[in-house]
Amino acid sequence: MATNVIPQQAVPLQSLRGVNGQLDVYADRVIIRRYDLLSQLFCPEQSFRYDQITGVRLYESRFMEKGWIELVIMGHSDRCVRLVYRCDQHRQAVAVQQLIESRLG
Numbered sequence: 432m433a434t435n436v437i438p439q440q441a442v443p444l445q446s447l448r449g450v451n452g453q454l455d456v457y458a459d460r461v462i463i464r465r466y467d468l469l470s471q472l473f474c475p476e477q478s479f480r481y482d483q484i485t486g487v488r489l490y491e492s493r494f495m496e497k498g499w500i501e502l503v504i505m506g507h508s509d510r511c512v513r514l515v516y517r518c519d520q521h522r523q524a525v526a527v528q529q530l531i532e533s534r535l536g
Contacts, residue, residue: 447527449516450497456530461502463514477512479504481534489528492518500524502531 443455443462452465462478485503488511492498496518501511516524 445527445530447500447514447516447520447523449499449514449520451515454500454514454527456527456534461531463502463512479512481531482536484531484535487528487531487535489524491521492516498524500528 443457445456447454451467452463455462455464460478460480461484462476464476465474479502483505485505488501488503490499490501497515498518498521499513499515501513504510504512
């Protein structure tokens with residue numbers, strides 16, 4: 432008989448809802464969900480284990496309305512995955528960056 436037990440990983444440790452999607456940090460991975468139409472059709476969700484992430488870059492929004500957080504993903508040419516956030520979310524973005532960096536090996 433199956434039970435409806437929610438695994439611990441179902442609840443993110445931290446989240447950042449940005450302008451073009453949401454970044455969720457879990458114990459074993461980071462998931463970026465996109466909300467725009469084009470992404471919904473082709474790639475609405477991207478999941479990355481910590482051993483795939485080689486770095487996290489944060490671009491503060493000092494002179495613009497928006498900043499962004501980038502995950503550098505290991506691969507042939509170290510591609511970056513970016514989430515744009517509003518300037519009033521910068522402290523939350525810093526907390527997300529620090530949490531991800533603390534989990535990188």
